[in-house]
Amino acid sequence: MLTKWLKETNIEEVNLVGGKNASLGEMIQHLSSLGIKIPNGFVLTSIAYDEYMNFNNCYEKINLLISEIDIDNTENLKEKGYEIRNCINSGSLPDTMKSEILEKYKLLSKEYNEDNIDVAVRSSGTAEDMPDASFAGQQDTYLNVRGEEELFKSIKLCFASLFNDRAISYRKLMNYDSENVKLSICIQKMVRSDLSSAGVAFSLDVNSGCKDLIVINGAYGLGEIVVSGQIKPDEFLVFKPTLEQNYFSIIDKTLSPKTQKIVYSNDPKEKTKIVEVDKYNQNRFCINDVKILQLSKWVMDIEKYYSKKYNKWCPMDIEWGIDGQTDELFILQARPETIHSRKTTTELVEYKMIHNQNKELILSGIAIGDAISTGKVHKMKSIEDISNDFKVGDILVTEITDPDWEPIMKKASAIITNKGGRTCHAAIVARELGVTAIVGTVNGTELLEDGMELTVSCAEGDVGYVYKGFLEFETIKTNIDDLPKIKTKLMMNVASPNEAFKFARIPNSGVGLAREEFIINNYIQAHPLALINFHSIKDKNVQKQIKELIYGYNTPIDYFVQKLSYGIARIAAAFYPNDVIVRFSDFKSNEYANLLGGRDFEPHEENPMIGWRGASRYYSESYKEAFGLECQAIKYVREVLGLKNIIVMIPFCRTVSECEKVLAVMKEYGLERGINGLKVYLMCEIPSNVILAEQFCKLIDGYSIGSNDLTQLTLGLDRDSELVAGIYDERNEAVKTLLRQVIKVCHEQNTKIGICGQGPSDYPDFAEFLVREGIDTISLTPDSVIKNIKVIANIEKSLE
Secondary structure, three states: OOEEEHHHOOHHHHHHHHHHHHHHHHHHHHOHHHOOOOOOEEEEOHHHHHHHHHHOOOHHHHHHHHHOOOOOOHHHHHHHHHHHHHHHHOOOOOHHHHHHHHHHHHHHHHHOOOOOOOEEEEEEEOOOOEOOEOOOOOOOEEEEEOOHHHHHHHHHHHHHHOOOHHHHHHHHHOOOOHHHOOEEEEEEEOOOHHHOEEEEEEOOOOOOOOOOEEEEEEEEEOOHHHHOOOOOOEEEEEEHHHHOOOOOOEEEEEOOOOOEEEEEOOOOOOOEEEEEOOHHHHOOOOOOHHHHHHHHHHHHHHHHHHHHHHOOOOOEEEEEEEEOOOOEEEEEEEEEOOOHHHOOOOEEEEEEEOOOOOOOEEEEEEEEOOOEEEEEEEEOOOHHHOOOOOOOOOEEEEOOOOHHHHHHHOOOOEEEEOOOOOOOHHHHHHHHHOOEEEEOOOOHHHHOOOOOEEEEEOOOOOEEEEEEOOOOEEEEEEEHHHOOOOOOEEEEEEOOHHHHHHHOOOOOOOEEEEEHHHHHHHHHOEOHHHHHOHHHOOOHHHHHHHHHHHOOOOOHHHHHHHHHHHHHHHHHHHOOOOOEEEEOOOOOHHHHHOOEOHHHOOOOOOOHHHOOOOHHHHOOOOOHHHHHHHHHHHHHHHHHOOOOOEEEEEOOOOOHHHHHHHHHHHHHOOOOOOHHHOOEEEEEOOHHHHHOHHHHHOOOOEEEEOHHHHHHHHHOOOOOOHHHOOOOOOOOHHHHHHHHHHHHHHHHOOOEEEEOOOHHHHOHHHHHHHHHOOOOEEEEOHHHHHHHHHHHHHHHHHHO
16 A cells, blocks of 8 residues: 555554654544644555665665664764665656555645645654654655655655654664664645744643643744744743633743744745745734634643543644634644653752852853753854764754754753754754753854853753853752651742742642742833833833833733733642732832832832832822732733632731721722632731731731741841841741741631741741641742751651
């Protein structure tokens, strides 16, 4: 059987049609009924490959050359690989094969009302796209192929691509015997995404391995520009649990300047070409929300189907495209993701920089994975520069890597590229090889020189950092199954949304403190009143900076609410369905003044630490509208995105009357305690919060002790002053007396009480005191959770 229609094949026929074609046929047969659209096409089977190879007497010569290849010798690999491909390309197709291919091509063209349609000629290896190895991008695909001559030429090139240098090297590395690997080819109707957009989607977070996320990358034009990493694509994060409940569920959107796209070319020698994207579209998302959600539902359906098929969780790597002529979304291919699905979930590996060392940052980019590596720079301009000079442990620095670079990538201690996104082929291969990588640095090749000693860190969130010199770091391995079970609920203090999914892998009971200040300071950067009153800002330079920040958003207010929403949503989703306590902003006036436009709206205070902060701002007529934006963001995340595990917390509330006023303002902006399950907590950080605890408890659902401010105000000292730093100690008996009292009152009032201050993270004996007093939850910095689980287990044992 030389050819088959896609709809006639399935996953049981991998040896006949290859992984990619088998998957396409399986989806056409079983998922089309769910509305998932896949372009039609037909398959040239592995029997046809065998017939071609035998017809042209290729096997004997290829097997001899393969036996002579040393994959660690790049010159040898290049030389022998070229000989093999030349042997295949110089052959001819048997007449029976030609006629069968042409017959199906004409029928496919007729189906789309054309004489000769444009097709994609896609390789499909019999060992690729399986759950234990991806072989991503190992063989070639040819796009915009039309007519008999181009079709036959592309088929031969696909056959030859089974022996690309990268494919030969990868198979040897993965212990796959080249003699047993054959090739099938798919001739598939082209989706005109050159007139719209295309990209990739993963049914998990490719960095943290979180099962609940869908990561979509996209750009204008044909998807090859995303897959190959030639640009930094737009990125969209969709949260599965709330999507299943039919919420909006897009928890983050990252706009990238998509300056180029790949489109059809009229040049017969070059079937596609790269062109510039017009300025207007560069700063618009390449796919709308409706299509994002439609694609996400398809991704979930595909993952569920294959997980059931393989009887285990099967995360998927999917290519998609939108036809610009019909505005229809299509799935172009789907393969099992092979990195996180093979990882053990019980071992937690953490990479940490040693503190108190000078770090000189050179550049940053998109972190691939979460490891740290060191090495010396070895720059390469193109694949032609690959030579045996590259030493094991060198850092590969280049414009862009793709699977062709695999023979060098496996030798590298780290990879740094100017271009690419975290779902490009280079990133996928780097993860599979276990190589630290930072992509999309923009100017890495300019700033880095051969021989420079570097530390490459992906252990600090989604952003990867390149530091000068060899810095010290440690690797900590913990088997989660070996940790003792404890009764006290341990939560985490999480500031950075970008690190939330990484931190969520640590055993926890949720987030005890998510500070809005971090999101406002690092992501929004502008004062909320400056955004509300944008046109009244006096400093034209500040106006210009804010204009640049909000470009692409409808209004400055939309910018603030959406940015804050996305930051909060990332943290809430990472720890879902556990509680995430989000504290309203608690900047001091001097800190607010440092935000863009802040000096126009902030007073000068001699002691901002005990001045106009927290609750006193929220009901003030001069700040109330700004606080309303925070309420809008919380309401959006809870009610539109469906992340109802969010609890809001009011900071620095001095009096019961203030608490009542803040609750009234919240209600005015759509946040009312008890409605849609909303819980309101109060920071316990002022002695009045302890003294009047019984009255406060009637207005709130929980207390969270802020031991830093409570210690400061109990002992009457400035915690920022080095002159009295020696007196500052949360373990002072005066502070502990207040804590005993407030814990007791909260228990009597059936009000939850926890602590989110720094004390328990720094002092295990302070944590022991809190456990003995019966505190409900302790919220710690992520790096101290594992240590404290062991400490608390011993404390609880002694109390039995």
